[in-house]
């Protein structure tokens with residue numbers, strides 16, 4: 001059912017109170033005007049700033065007075081004629097405002113009368129915020145962003161008077177419309193007008209410009225961020241099993257796999273010891289698969305606006321759908337989802353966000369691959385377990401991995417052949433129990449030491465000295481790490497690296 005059909009259904013069913021959740025007031029009002037025209041219903045709007053506006057005169061005129069939010073409902077219950085739709089803009093601020101008790105009670109009292117006389121009160125609001133008192137009486141309609149068909153009509157409207165030769169071929173037109181998915185009508189109209197102003201015609205350049213506009217919108221949406229492609233595969237040392245699995249999955253996004261209806265992978269969760277390359281793997285994956293990386297900022301999802309978090313996550317997943325194929329990266333997901341545990345301060349909001357996210361994970365049909373990372377797995381709700389194709393555990397790097405990580409960071413520090421310049425075997429030996437982040441820090445420290453000492457080159461001794469000064473997290477938090485490791489040992493998560501011959505962090509060091 002499209003939006004108009006859904007709206008029409010609510011009118012036909014005689015639903016007296018509706019909450020339309022949308023950022024697109026104009027679009028919604030236009031649709032209501034069309035319905036009013038067809039069904040011979042009057043249409044008016046009211047808002048706190050400008051009071052009443054008559055949009056379509058009904059059979060009996062609505063007596064409009066200067067009424068405030070305090071007197072509005074009384075005025076309506078006495079004066080609003082039948083066969084009339086009244087749109088109350090941003091009325092969520094009133095029914096959740098200081099007079100909430102009075103307003104919600106009055107609305108409930110009005111319901112039978114409204115229903116009997118075909119009077120429809122539609123509240124528009126950007127977020128879903130129906131007070132519990134009205135849950136049974138108000139039907140909530142979440143207005144989805146425009147579809148390709150909506151954009152088709154809009155494009156026709158914008159370009160209808162133009163000469164044929166400046167219009168796109170059907171294929172390009174289709175691509176332009178698709179690239180606008182995720183924009184509101186107003187934003188898309190602006191993007192189309194910008195194309196016209198910039199190029200004086202609609203060709204392939206339009207796709208690029210509209211896509212750029214969408215990037216901006218995504219950036220501004222708050223919760224999602226386009227992450228530039230930053231790390232190549234060679235910047236991740238070790239993690240061989242995880243890398244191999246990710247490489248295997250790449251073909252699932254190919255046109256061939258799609259043609260065969262191969263199910264595409266839903267996502268992977270990376271857990272494990274801090275500083276072992278979880279976030280790094282996310283950054284690498286976008287380069288490996290050549291797909292855009294969208295980072296979901298959970299802090300921004302739980303904005304300060306009460307009730308907005310659910311709408312935020314909905315918008316974010318929707319935008320990811322429209323950008324797909326893409327990777328949706330949720331860093332440190334425990335921070336977002338752990339709060340859904342009963343008793344926590346934001347339990348209500350966190351539970352709804354988790355619910356919305358889980359449903360989307362289950363049902364979305366678009367090729368969006370979710371890469372989530374977590375440290376504190378104990379805090380994760382169990383419902384999350386089954387939603388990822390695999391869970392991987394990133395352990396302390398073994399000898400071969402530490403050697404690779406040393407090489408990566410020494411090369412980054414400008415050393416061309418680190419294995420020739422440094423006694424790597426000794427460094428690998430002395431760094432038992434160190435994670436990638438700590439090795440990176442050791443290299444940086446050695447760089448400073450050497451630079452401060454007459455800007456000379458780094459020597460193995462500088463690195464050994466720096467190693468001696470760091471207490472690795474595997475020592476300072478050894479118990480917590482043993483606890484985490486159980487995820488791997490009891491088989492809940494796959495090991496990201498092949499098993500070392502010796503237990504990393506404990507065994508005798510074998511150089512490889």
Ligand SMILES: Nc1ncnc2c1ncn2[C@@H]1O[C@H](COP(=O)(O)OP(=O)(O)OP(=O)(O)O)[C@@H](O)[C@H]1O
Pocket residue numbers: 235236237238239273274275276277278279280281373374375405408435436437438440
């Ligand atoms: N396997 C690795 N290969 C190369 N560098 C690594 C590796 N692991 C960690 N590093 C270095 O350490 C830095 C921090 O790693 P990263 O942010 O990926 O850790 P994390 O596992 O996400 O940690 P946290 O759990 O604290 O978020 C990386 O930017 C990188 O420079």
Ligand SMILES: [Mg+2]
Pocket residue numbers: 278279280331373
């Ligand atoms: Mg991280």
